[in-house]
Amino acid sequence: MPEQRAATRGPVRIVGTGLLGASIGMALRDLGVDVVLHDPSRTTVLLARDVGAGRLATPQDTDVRLVVVAAPPDVTPDVVLAELAAHPGAVVTDVASVKSAVLDALRAAGADLSRYVGSHPMAGSERSGPTAARPDLFAGRPWVVVGSGTSGGDAVRVVRDLANDLRATPVMLDARAHDDAVALVSHVPQIAASLVAARLCDADPAALDLAGQGLRDVTRVAASDPALWTSILAANAGAVNPVLRALRAxxxxxxxxxxxxxxxxxxxxxxxxxxxxxxxxxxxxxxxxxxxxxxxxGVRRAYDVVTVLVPDAPGELARLLADVGAAGINLEELALEHAPRQPVGLAAISVLRGLRGRLEDELTARGWRFAG
Known part of the structure; x- marks a missing residue:
């Protein structure tokens, strides 16, 4: 085990070792934190162990300081209740993407909410499971911290420390504000992407050959796990439906x-x-x-965009990016597009306003060609 380099003190128990749980475990292990894993699926927890997310839980793990519940929203309250009871000295958080339903269920069950702090890292992937996990999943991403209203100050600090250790940015919100926000910026976009992608099921292959980056951008998250998203949407239906009705209008x-x-x-x-x-x-x-x-x-800045033709060959994209750097121009954003069966891709390079002409001159001198 590497030397501890985190504010989070172990052992940390992670219940649920899919994408989020395993990624949290991997990141904490990289910081030298002792992580113990539990999952109702033996195969899943063994995979999480094998990718480096932690060690398997044992009956001797009684001194847990923090429990992270990474379960679907429909079972999260039951799991949190069980963990609060099993580890009376631990702070318990969950990373479910819906907070009000979880908190309401815990209140109704009479849970000790002084040791419970909800949270939600705004990070993820259309892929799922421990094999998709990576320790940098949360770097630079918001991590919402949701107190119960009676959460102890020390408990809130423990969860904030967890977010900071994983290089996320803690954001304090109450449960309802969180659910309204994610309905707008995450849950409704998932539905929209899925519905648009569903129109492609019976599409003529010739039509699909015309697909460009716009379609790929709109439908990227449509590859998400149906079971997980059904659970999320059902739990946050009260916040999602008003947005959907406005969209329908x-x-x-x-x-x-x-x-x-x-x-x-x-x-x-x-x-x-x-x-x-x-x-x-x-x-x-x-x-x-x-x-x-x-x-x-803050407000999104407007950039100039230079679209470069990149040969579909090993090392060409790396050469382009090195040439942009050699020109002394910072790359603000990068978008890649590759039409089917074409020998070149398109790299749309965004730079600060006023730098487009200079970048085009520099890249032209290095043999690059442009689209548009």
Whole structure:
């Protein structure tokens, strides 16, 4: 075991060794923290052990200081209750993506909420299970810390320390504010991505060959675990449904406007209001996306974009990035696109405004070609 380099004191017990639980274990182990693992699935816990997330729990592990419950939301309250009872000296947190339902169930059961602090790391992947885990999963990501209302100050500090040790950024919210926020920024986008991707099930393969990066961006999270997301959405239905209803109203408005446009096809009789409805919907999206924080936080900055043709060969992307660095220009954002069966990919390099011409000159001198 490496030397302890964390504020979190072990042993830390992790219950549930899927993606989040195993990633937490791996990160803590890298910091020298003693981690014990438990999962109702023997295969899953053995895999988590083998990828370096910790050691298997034994009956002798009675001095646990922190318990992290990484279970689906529908079973999280029962697991938290059991862990509070089994480890009366430990702080217990959970990393479920819904907080109000868990807290309400614990209150109803008369749990000792002074030792319970809910939390939710805003990190994950469309992949699941311990084989997808990695110790840097939480680096630079928000980690919401949700006190119970009667959580002890020391208990809250323990969970904040955990987030800091895993290089996440602790954010204090109450349970309802958390659930409303994730409904908007996580849960509804998951539904939207899944519904759009479902339209592809019976699509003509020739149509799919036309797919570009836009479709890949919109549908990326549609590969998520159906069982897990069913549990999440059911637990947060009260916050998700108002957002879905508002989205449905917007969609109905666009459908009605496009029906009017289709009926007037070939004539000049289409009402300006119909076209205005469509334009307004797109423009509102422009405003909304501009509010997504950029890499420095706050209002998203506008960048210049240089799109470079990158040969589909080993080392070419690395050579491009090295050439950008050699030009003395910082890469603010990078997006990659590769159309099926094409010999080149597209690397969209975002740089600060005013640097596009200089970057194009530098890359041209190094033999690169551009798209657009």
């Amino acid at each position: 917007d969609l109905d408005g666009v459908i009605a406007a496009l029906d009017e446009a289709a009926a007037a096809a070939g004539s000049e009789s289409v009402a300006s209001g119909a076209l205005g409805t469509v334009a307004s919907a797109i423009a509102a999206g422009n405003v909304g996306v501009s509010r997504i924080p950029g890499k420095h936080g």
